[in-house]
Amino acid sequence: MDGFKIHRKREKKKQNSDQQTEQKTNSQTDALTPEDRQLDEFLQLCKKSADFVSFRYSEESGYYIHYYKSMVDPDVLHRYILPYVNGEKRVGTLFGLQCVLPIDGTQVVKDVEKISEAVMSGAVLIQTKGNLKEVLTVPAVSIEKRAVSLPEVEYSVVGPKEAFVESIDANLNLVRKRLPVPELIVQELKVGRLTKTRVAIVYMDKIANEENVNTVMQRIEDFDYDKVIDSSILAQLISDNSSSPFPQMIDTERPDRVVGVLTEGKIALIVDGSPHVLTGPTPLEEFFSAFEDYYLPWHFASAFRLIRLFAVFFSVISTPLYVAVLTYHYEMIPQNLLSPLIASRSGIPFPPIIEACILELTIELLREAGARLPTKIGQTIGIVGGIVIGTAAVQAGLTSNVLLILVALAALASFTTPVYQMGNVIRLIRFPFLLFAQLWGLVGVTFCFALFIGHILKLTSLGRPYIAPVYPLRLVDLKDSLFRLPNYLQKNRPTQLRSDVSKRFNLKSHKWRDHDIED
Known part of the structure; x- marks a missing residue:
């Protein structure tokens, strides 16, 4: 019985002690200001993460340190922060510590939003035992980035070989x-x-x-x-x-x-x-201009731009024209071409629209497979898959040789677009043209073309006309649009940009061409 009474007394003492501790904690919590509660709640939320470190550095220094170890550079922490927090270099206050830390960008702040922004950006938070309302934020972010490498999407033979990175x-x-x-x-x-x-x-x-x-x-x-x-x-x-x-x-x-x-x-x-x-x-014309054009003589640059424009037009219109002509307009086919065309389509059970859709979808499947697979496998899929599937489709009587050649050339022509985004647009808009060609023949192709032209006329880029300098017409800007003239003829910046300084350079004459040093 004596042992039981002693045990009961111990339990009562423990309950009284817990109640006193709880009352003391509640009184301290009630004494905190709303800003202090926000800071405490923020730190408690951060402590739920396994990579958040929060500790008291030592009894002597009286500093509390908080940071995300996944975002902080450990070399900066152990070399430039912790040695100044403890030992002989202890200064006792946040402002004193801020003065001796050999790191730029330190701040003593009270605002919880600024504290949250700092710690989530890779800063170390430091508090003192006597003042938990203020926090010293010390930048120590660990920056992981890859080295500058070659361009992968916009590769060029001439010109710089540097590309942007993620930093x-x-x-x-x-x-x-x-x-x-x-x-x-x-x-x-x-x-x-x-x-x-x-x-x-x-x-x-x-x-x-x-x-x-x-x-x-x-x-x-x-x-x-x-x-x-x-x-x-x-x-x-x-x-x-x-x-x-x-x-x-x-x-x-x-x-x-x-x-x-x-x-x-x-x-x-x-x-x-x-x-x-x-x-x-x-503007629209810039999507068909490779920056490599400016590293070449203007004759070649102009020729290559015109080739790209023709290639894009051919890529969009070739297959729909095939469907429209074979469905509604046989009389447009020359007599010498009509016999081999009929021979190539003999035995094919599908109309031209189904035949074209089969090949177009096959090309798109090969493109997506080649883009999503690893590089070496993707190249193999694109080359071998195209040859094998194309040959098998012709031999099986699903498509004609003529359409296979047109679809292959159209896919090849779409790759000449120097900007990847516009290349995807060229791939997409062929299918509406195919649908209109099947419905109304050449009239449908013309109607679809008019719809796209009307849509482009209404488009703007940051409030500027999308198809400038063609509409509204700016003859001066045509010097560097569909083709590129020599540099000495392009003295002014594009007028549609409304630049405050319109002139790029002053070239009064070209007499220097006739007055070399030797003369």
Whole structure:
């Protein structure tokens, strides 16, 4: 019985002690201000993550340290922070510690939102025992990035061989080293309620039109979206018409192209985490111009641009014309070509539209398989698969030799588009043309063509006409659109950009050609 009484007494003492502790904790919690509670709740939320480190450094220093170990550089932490927190270099206050830390960007803050933004950006939080309301934020982010490599999408034989990477700071460095002037302005915003992605708006002061810059800034600030993890998502959010299949901003991976458009008065958008940069305003003709054209003599550049335009037109219109002519307009086929064409289609059980759809879908399947598989396997699928499937389809009597040649040439012609986004558009718009060709023949093809022309006429890029300088007509800008004339004839920047400084250079005469040093 005595032992039982002793046990009961111990339990009562323990309950009384727990009640006193709980009352003391409640009184302390009630004494906290709303700001203190927010900070405490924020730290408790962070401690739920396994990679969040929170500890008291030592009894002597009285400092509390919090950080995400997955985002903090351990070398910075152990070399430039912890030695100044403890030992002989102990200073006792946050402001004193801030003065001795050999790291830039440290701040003593009370705002929980700023503290949250700092720690989620890779900062170390430091608190003192006597003052838990203020926090010293010390930048120590660990930056993981890949090295600058060759362009993979916009590869060129001549010109620079550098491409953007996923780091926004590295991408800004690639741009600034090519434009080492203070007129290159960079304004940074954070977009995405969850991702807090850094977006840099880059333009040339007094060259870029202020209205274009304000348009971009307003569109980025107006939309409320939870995630922006790539430049392509940002392009869809700020485009003039996001429902249009035609891209209204160029997505490029080449720093030289970005520098080129910046000097013309355009704007570049660099998104952290994306190896591609958006540029605009962008007219339609720019999607068919490779920046490699400016590294070649103007004769070759003009010829290559015209070849690309013809290739795109052929890629879109060849298969629909085949369906329209064989379905409604046999009389348009020359007599010498009519006999082999009929012979190639003899024994085929499908009408021309089904025959064309089978081959077009086969080409698209091969493209997707080649793009999604590893590089070596993808090349094998594209070459071997095309030969085997095409030959088997002809021998099985599913398609004709003539259509197989047309579809293969159309697929080859679509690859000449230098901008990948526009290449996807060319792949897509062939199918509406096929449908209209089956319904009304050449009248249907013409009607579909008129629909697309009407849609393009209404499109704008950051408020500027999409098919300029053709509409509205700007004869001066035609010098560098469908073809490219010599550089000395392009003294002015594009008029549609309304640049504050229209002249690019002054070249009064070309008499220097007749006055060499030897003369």
